[in-house]
Amino acid sequence: MKTEPNYNFYIAKGRLPVVDHAEGIRIWDTGGKEYIDACSGAVISNIGYGQVNINEVIQEQAQKTFFAYRLHFENKPALDYSKALVANSVQHLDRVFFVSGGSEAVESAMKLCRQYFYDNNQGSRHIFISRVPSYHGCTLGTLALTAYAPLEAPYRPLIKNYPKIPAPYCYRCAYNLSYPDCDLECARELERTILSQGPENVAGFIAEPIGGASTGALVPPEGYFDIIQATCRQYGIMLILDEVMTGFGRTGSLFGYEHWNIEADIVALSKGMASGYFPLGAILARQSIVDTVLDSGGFKHGHTYAGNPMACAVGLKVLNYILGQDLCTNAHRMGTRLKEGLEAIARRIPVIGQVRGKGLLLGVELVRDPDTKEPYPVDVNAGQLLTDIAFENGLIIYPRRSINGMSGDHVLVAPPLIISESEVDEILVMFEKALEQTVKRIEEL
Ligand SMILES: Cc1ncc(COP(=O)(O)O)c(C=O)c1O
Structure with a gap:
């Protein structure tokens, strides 16, 4: 040919x-x-x-409009979809901010977290801690969280050098220890890292509940997220979960955090959310975080395509399909x-x-x-x-x-x-x- x-x-x-x-x-x-x-x-x-039912919703919404700009109009698919998303999420995550992909979602989570502290008289908090290896996206902001050497090397001078702690990669333990005798040294490393940076400088810790591409589906040992969550709370640091890959049923529950009842402050979503039928992503956050930011003059962030009616109509249909089936x-x-x-x-x-x-x-x-x-x-x-x-x-x-x-x-x-x-x-x-x-x-x- x-x-x-x-x-x-x-x-x-x-x-x-x-x-x-x-x-x-x-x-x-x-x-x-x-x-x-x-x-x-x-x-x-x-x-x-x-999936024929997704084609149908696209045709239906196309009769009305693909797009209306989010600074000019709210739209019904976005209102309906965020309602459904909140209803199916853990109770304390009750505000939704739409974007169009995974890197945008993670970067939005970083910015919401940072702006919250900035607006809340804790302006020194600007450092994000993540894990090595990990994948959180490939924009310059998210690359500072991602730890996968070949992706970072050319861009090193352009990206923030944030601290990393070892992922709970028990098969090749960074400490040469074995679970449970290890006392979850990799989770305890978070506290040491926070102290070395100065807790007043740290904004958030981010992790995939179950590792994705960089670690090959790494499942943390029991007790791991208990230590992580307690450490974040102790030092007033936000726990951000990157559920871009694990969300929407992938791991056997609608969200990965359900496996260990992890109480995240912000959750980043994309991928399975619209299952490839339309570009879509979002962050779910606590109302108290969002209120602080909005009461201080608004979230200084946003993308043109975000929350458009077509993407949200598709997202709602996908969610209903995942739940219905x-x-x-x-x-x-x-x-x-x-x-x-x-x-x-x-x-x-x-x-x-x-x-x-x-x-x-x-x-x-x-x-x-x-x-x-x-x-x-x-x-x-x-x-x-x-x-x-x-x-x-x-x-x-x-x-x-x-x-x-x-x-x-x-x-x-x-x-x-x-x-x-x-x-x-x-x-x-x-x-x-x-x-x-x-x-x-x-x-x-
Ligand atoms: C856990 C995780 N976070 C973020 C991203 C980035 O998403 P996107 O490629 O849509 O920017 C990915 C993509 O693979 C991912 O797996």
């Missing part, structure tokens, strides 16, 4: 297949090849592709089946060090030797190789490097939450085949 000229540029060289159409958990390219999307794009497509329960059930299947593969092909995650946010860490946890050499690029081979076979998964982006290999397996048992089994067969081929390819190197 003749290759059309391409005037786009992407993050890497090379051409990709051109998408034609998609339905359920499957995508077809213009050459007719079928793919199973076992990572929901970038873990976004929670309700799967081609009980996709949280399906994510839990199918996630358990998928995780058990991946663990069985790990027993058959001993290059999997750990299968981790919750619901349908699962990670598989590859190692050369599961006994010593020795990673594959960096230049083997085992996670990318597995991903490329799986893609050739029609299975899409999501690779990253486990050790701060520099070495180690994991892939995310996170299919749409609408997945059925037989589709889970299909993914497992394809994953095992791709892993066998990868091991063989590595042996031939």
Whole structure:
């Protein structure tokens, strides 16, 4: 087939297949090849592709308007959607500010937090503490929170050098300790870091409830968030949760914070929120924070596309679909089946060090030797190789490097939450085949 000229540029060289159409958990390219999307794009497509009811709401709203500027008009979809979001969130999070994506949501959370302290006579509080590794977005503001070395390196002089504490990566503990004897040293590091910065200078601590791309679905040990939350409260620091990837049913509950009853001050949302049908993101916050900021002259922040009627109409429909189809329960059930299947593969092909995650946010860490946890050499690029081979076979998964982006290999397996048992089994067969081929390819190197 003749290759059309391409005037786009992407993050890497090379051409990709051109998408034609998609339905359920499957995508077809213009050459007719079928793919199973076992990572929901970038873990976004929670309700799967081609949902007719979303097309309908788009057509309905299009009859009225796609857009009305938020500084000129309120709009009914935004009012209805925020009402539904608040009704389905933990009680103390009762104010919504819309944006159009995950980085915008995280940056809005940072700015609301900072402005609250500024307006509340605590102007010295400006430092944000996050974890290493982590991913919170790629704008210059959020990059100061993200800890994944290859993404930061070129921009170091442009971004704030905020302090980081180790993520609870028990498989490769930063302190060489084991849970529970470790006494959750990684959570206790937060207090030491706050004290070293001066508590009066620290505004917020941000974390993904369950780690996403950078850590490969890292689930914190029991008690972790109790210490984090108590430490934040003790020093008057806001606890910000980045639920951009974990929200909207992904981990088996509507929000990740439900697993441990974490009481966040601000929560950042996007991805599954509109499941790829329209750009949408938001922050949920406590009313007391919002009141302080609005009473002091208003939130000094905002994006042009934010809270537009079409995005909110889609968001409301997606939320109703997730709740109506009980996709949280399906994510839990199918996630358990998928995780058990991946663990069985790990027993058959001993290059999997750990299968981790919750619901349908699962990670598989590859190692050369599961006994010593020795990673594959960096230049083997085992996670990318597995991903490329799986893609050739029609299975899409999501690779990253486990050790701060520099070495180690994991892939995310996170299919749409609408997945059925037989589709889970299909993914497992394809994953095992791709892993066998990868091991063989590595042996031939
Ligand atoms: C946890 C988390 N936060 C923030 C973001 C940034 O979202 P976006 O790519 O929509 O800017 C992502 C994207 O992968 C994410 O996984």
